[in-house]
Amino acid sequence: MIQLDLIGIGTGNPDHLTLAAVRAINGAEVILLPDKGADKVGLIDLRRTICATVLTRAVPIVEFAMPLRDGAGDYAAAVDAWHHAIARVWQATLAQALPQGGRAALLVWGDPALYDSSLRIAARLMGQGAALAVQVVPGITSIAALTAAHAIPLNPLAGPVMITTGRLLRAHGWPAGADHLVVMLDAGGAFAALDPAGITIWWGAYLGMAHQALEHGPLAAVAPRILARRAALRAQHGWIMDIYLLKRETGDASW
Incomplete structure (x- = not known):
């Protein structure tokens, strides 16, 4: 059993x-680190x-190459095939690292x-x-990091917020029934x-890094600046992870 x-x-x-994360990392018999290639080194x-930074004892670290997702064809089918490929890599990596079973940590x-x-x-x-048992140690989300960086609440007073992806926003526009919208996994603008x-x-x-970048304001005014800054940052660092909160005015000033 692993x-x-x-x-x-x-x-x-x-x-x-969290302290729980530090304990889990130090309690592992092996730590797995996914390598997503030179573009995301x-x-x-x-x-x-x-x-x-956090290890207080010697723990073996195993780096494994992450399969790439096929960007062509049907999205759902491509993701399913990608997950299947990742599962095979996980299985082989775990079997080699812990042939007699044991405890592995995967940093997510x-x-x-x-x-x-990862859970799927x-x-x-x-x-x-x-023969696998899974334990989850929760972490700070990019949503929490975003609202903390801007020092704003996530939701309107006693109101809902919707979380979606850039792919869905681009394909279907603003979701019906939402006035506060968090957008993740946006390939770009x-x-x-x-x-x-x-x-x-x-x-x-x-978010949370030394080169954290923030922008805020009316979308009409700041959208061109965000797009230009995003492109420059991606060129500089070779990769980018960003997230944003959108608020649509409804006449209700409460937040």
């Missing part, structure tokens, strides 16, 4: 780790830094429960008969497809 701890590590700042470097960006596939991939392995009238945006990239 126990797999899926540990939320926040958005790249070692200060984001900064991501694995941050995970290495986190391990170097943000929180494993929010727009991350682990469930896929268990559904295929793998889906907000530019909206009519900006009456919309305010709070945008953040590299």
Whole structure:
């Protein structure tokens, strides 16, 4: 039996780790770090830094190459095939690292429960008969990091907020029934497809890191600046993770 701890590590700042995360990392027999290739070397470097910062004993670290998702064809089918490929890599990596079983830790960006596939991939392995037990250690989400960076509440007073993706926003526009909208996993500027009238945006990239970038204001005014800044930052660092909150004016001033 292998126990797999899926540990939320926040958005790249070692200060984001909870005490539970630090204990889980130090309690592992092996730590798994996903390598997403040369274009995203900064991501694995941050995970290495986190391990170097919080480890209080020698724990073997195993880096494994993450399969790439096919960007062509049907999106759902491509994601399913990608998850299958990742599950196979996990299985092989765990079998090699812990042939007699034991405890492994996998460092997950943000929180494993929010727009991350780790839990689904682990469930896929268990559904295929793998002797695997999963424990989740929650982490600070990019949503929490965004609202903290801008010092704003996430939701209107006693009101709802919707979380969606850039892909859905670009394809379907503003969701019906929502006035506060968090947009994640945006490949680049889906907000530019909206009519900006009456919309305010709070945008953040590299949240919690030394090179954190923030923008805020009426969408019509700041959208071009965000797009230009995003492109420049991606060119500079080779990768970018950003998120934003959109508020549509409804005449209700409460927040």
